[in-house]
Amino acid sequence: MANFAQLLAMSENTDELGAHVSSAGGVQHAPRRARDIDSVVLQLFTKQPSRWAEPKIDAETSSAFREACDDLGILVAGAHDSYLINLSSPDRKLWRMSQRSFQAELVRCAALGLDFLVTHPGNATDGDLDAGLERNALGVTESLRAVEGQTRVLLELTAGTGTTVGATFENLRTIIDRIDEEVRDRVGVCIDTCHAFSAGYHLVDDYEGVWEAFDRTLGFDRLGLLHLNDSKHPFDSRKDRHEGIGMGTLGLEPFRRIVNDDRLRSVPKVLETPKGDDDVVEDLRNLGILRRMRDR
Ligand SMILES: [Zn+2]
Ligand SMILES: [Zn+2]
Numbered sequence: 001m002a003n004f005a006q007l008l009a010m011s012e013n014t015d016e017l018g019a020h021v022s023s024a025g026g027v028q029h030a031p032r033r034a035r036d037i038d039s040v041v042l043q044l045f046t047k048q049p050s051r052w053a054e055p056k057i058d059a060e061t062s063s064a065f066r067e068a069c070d071d072l073g074i075l076v077a078g079a080h081d082s083y084l085i086n087l088s089s090p091d092r093k094l095w096r097m098s099q100r101s102f103q104a105e106l107v108r109c110a111a112l113g114l115d116f117l118v119t120h121p122g123n124a125t126d127g128d129l130d131a132g133l134e135r136n137a138l139g140v141t142e143s144l145r146a147v148e149g150q151t152r153v154l155l156e157l158t159a160g161t162g163t164t165v166g167a168t169f170e171n172l173r174t175i176i177d178r179i180d181e182e183v184r185d186r187v188g189v190c191i192d193t194c195h196a197f198s199a200g201y202h203l204v205d206d207y208e209g210v211w212e213a214f215d216r217t218l219g220f221d222r223l224g225l226l227h228l229n230d231s232k233h234p235f236d237s238r239k240d241r242h243e244g245i246g247m248g249t250l251g252l253e254p255f256r257r258i259v260n261d262d263r264l265r266s267v268p269k270v271l272e273t274p275k276g277d278d279d280v281v282e283d284l285r286n287l288g289i290l291r292r293m294r295d296r
Contacts, residue, residue: 005266007075014040014073017228017259017290019271019283020080027057027112028064031072037283040075041268043118043225046108049082052097054104057111065112076268078116078151078225081105087139088122088132088165095135098122103143110149116224118154118190121166121175132165137178144183154190154224159198159240167199167238169217176222188224192272193250193258194231194242202235203254211263226269228255228290244273245286256293 008016018041021033027046034042047055057065069077082105085098102119109117119140124132140153155175160167166175172189179187191214197203201210214223230248232241246252258264269290276282 004076004268008266011040011073011075014038014075015291015294016041016076016266017269017271017287018042018076019273019287020044022279026061026064028061028068031065031068031074031077033279034074035072036280037287039287040073041270042074042077043080043270043272044077045082046079046105046112046114047082049080050084051082052084052101054101055108057108062111062113069113076115077112078114078118078154078268079105079109079112081117081119083120085119086122086125087119087136088124089135090124090126090128090131095139099139099142102139103146106143106147106149106151106153109151110147113149114151116152116154116188116190118156118225118227120156120158121164121171123163124165125163127163129163129165129171132163133171133174134178136165137175140175140187141180141183144186145180151186152224153187155187156190156227157192157195157199159192159195160200160238161240162238167195169214173217176218188222189218190225190227191223192227192229193254194227194229194248195240197231197235197250198233198237198239200236204235204250207254207257211261220263223264223267226258226264226267227272228258228269229272230255242272242274244282245271245289252289252293255290259290259294 018039020043158166229242233239
């Protein structure tokens with residue numbers, strides 16, 4: 001992903017905007033679905049995200065996926081981890097299940113040659129945030145130590161619901177600082193616009209201030225991905241409900257600024273907006289809004 005900017009510049013008629021696409025029928029079908037919405041950037045699940053079962057990627061699936069990516073010119077492909085994983089859990093059994101599951105996610109990412117694995121930092125259900133951050137860093141460290149590969153783990157900023165860990169830039173910084181030095185270079189962050197707004201980062205009234213705080217605390221080098229989602233809930237609501245671009249409480253303006261922001265130009269951007277009845281139609285509509293707002 002390091003030379004994504006160069007690749008983008010070389011390939012005509014493509015940009016850094018993509019979407020979370022379905023893996024129905026097998027992950028090898030996901031690249032085609034990205035091209036159906038004129039994208040060379042994609043995010044997918046490598047398994048059913050609401051189950052503990054850990055399928056293995058066989059050699060045939062892996063080569064079919066890589067071949068599809070090559071044939072279709074996919075530049076960036078990554079995964080989002082399972083919803084069940086909670087690497088911040090104070091429950092030892094759940095923590096260990098989560099660590100094993102996260103490690104299995106990384107194994108599948110390596111088998112598919114994926115660029116990134118997005119992970120929600122989870123919940124410190126006992127209310128001890130600091131201990132939650134510590135446990136999270138340990139889980140990521142153990143998993144990265146066990147699995148080699150090019151996949152970068154991206155800690156996603158959360159909306160801050162309940163005992164959620166990772167709803168501030170400082171939380172993400174703390175996790176990164178506590179991850180073992182040996183594997184720390186393989187960790188970055190993903191900022192979701194809906195989560196940021198819900199967590200109290202005012203991308204509408206204080207766009208510059210938010211990114212200045214981000215740069216000060218984490219730095220743009222750590223920014224591996226943006227999730228572009230509008231929000232159904234108001235500013236600082238601590239709620240995580242995505243809405244179509246321009247149809248929620250964020251409105252169009254912050255997205256117009258994001259797609260025209262030079263600091264973010266080579267950061268891959270993925271939609272996780274509601275798909276409606278037809279994934280392709282809805283994703284193309286949302287991507288169209290973003291693409292038309294780009295200054296030429
Ligand atoms: Zn997200
Ligand atoms: Zn979300």
